[in-house]
Amino acid sequence: MNTETDDPRPDPQQIRRWRKYLADEIAEARLYERLAKRKSGQERQILLGLAAAERRHQAHWRNLLGDHAKNLPSPSAHRVVLGWFARIFGSVFVLALAQRAESGSPYERDEDATRRMAADEEVHEEVVRALAVRGRVELSGGFRAAVFGANDGLVSNFALIMGMGGTGVGATVLLLTGIAGLLSGALSMAAGEFISVRSQRELLDATRPTQATVRAAPDLDFDHNELVLVYRARGMSIEDAEHRALERLGFFECDCQPERSFNPEGDVDEHRAVGSAWTAAGSSFCFFAVGALIPVAPYLFGAVGWWAVGLSTAMVSIALLCTGATVGLLSGASPLKRALRQLAIGIGAALITYLLGALLGVSVA
Known part of the structure; x- marks a missing residue:
């Protein structure tokens, strides 16, 4: 950062650039807040977290601008479009556009922006990318x-x-x-x-696990536990397969080692991804x-x-x-x-x- 070195007074070009940055940060914070209003649970909290980060960036530029932080110019054209889309269309389109906007941050090349701000914007792209993936999966069919x-x-x-x-x-x-x-x-x-x-x-139906292990568990020979083979065939390690087999056989009243359990309910619903x-x-x-x-x-x-x-x-x-x-x-x-x-x-x-x-x-x- 090179804001208060030899000459503490910024030149007009710097002021114009900072004012544009501040306007863009305000627009981005509003965008994430609008999107958060349409969401709930974890997605809402993530979007509000992004908005809070943009407000921290705003504080940086306000501090540098001082009295020049008033009567700001309009934000960049694509941020105006994003805000318009957020009010009218679904979040999938908006997040896809926001992903590209975050990837084009100028902070990496600007000495007046802190390294933390540049790192924030880089991470924001990945956060928005992950949020957009959910909508893309729903639309994929x-x-x-x-x-x-x-x-x-x-x-x-x-x-x-x-x-x-x-x-x-x-x-x-x-x-x-x-x-x-x-x-x-x-x-x-x-x-x-x-x-x-x-x-x-039909192919997915043929490959999804059945409940045969539950039905057969009471009659299996513990010394020759076929359940271990089932879970190893599903991709589990020997230790994890043995743990899950003992669980099925009733040796554990509760799942004391959940990280070693096979939980099909937690997997992605392939049928939803494929569509009707x-x-x-x-x-x-x-x-x-x-x-x-x-x-x-x-x-x-x-x-x-x-x-x-x-x-x-x-x-x-x-x-x-x-x-x-x-x-x-x-x-x-x-x-x-x-x-x-x-x-x-x-x-x-x-x-x-x-x-x-x-x-x-x-x-x-």
Whole structure:
């Protein structure tokens, strides 16, 4: 920290930077407080702890600024957006954005910030990341099917329409082709998601432990305890397996060594993480249909020729940017990079099919 060295008076540039830091810290504290109001239990306490840390940082900048700590400027644009999202949307999106905001803290490179403040911000990123993981797990089933269903509908139907357009067919044929692609693709996606999720749930059912050990325990020979083999097969060490077997056989009235117990109730619910097969199928069907409808929309409203191609391309491009940004946002990656990647893939696929259609159209003619 280099605040009260040779010249205790800060220069105007420092004051502007400190005032911006203070405004951002105030915005972040309010954000975590708003999120805490929607939570309970441990998550609420964690968010309030983050808000308290941001208030400690505020005190540092207020102390440096003195009278300059009044009439602060607006916080950074992305913190304004975070505060707006916190009032309207769910915490998953907000925490994903907050994770990126915490990772971009300038304190590591600023001598006016203490080392403790820089360390706080670094740890805050991991705290927010852990909180965001919970929401991401809850969204991983139906949401995954929805996002990728919409994206598949956009890319596949747009590529199909562009491919047929390259052959030189009329607008009516393109419209019918788009509708056929929408229905067939949506049904195929729904069936695929249903089978995939149902199969995964069945696989998890086959691998989850049963209560056979409880039923068989009274009749087992202690000198040849098969329970030890069961628990070792589940991944426990010899000592832990023997402890758990003795517990099952009734040698312990209570679990005197809980750290050596196998507690399936404490494990993550894999079924909740996988989601419902019907939910995944329904989400996939609906969102594929919505995505596939976008490139068809101009033809539905009577557009023809290059005007229809241009409208379809523009609408699909915007939708691809949105789905890519959403995936990037929830995965903690750069929304812009994911959006541009999604756009490049979608437009690239359509361009290839258009060129193939044009080639086939010329050869047929």
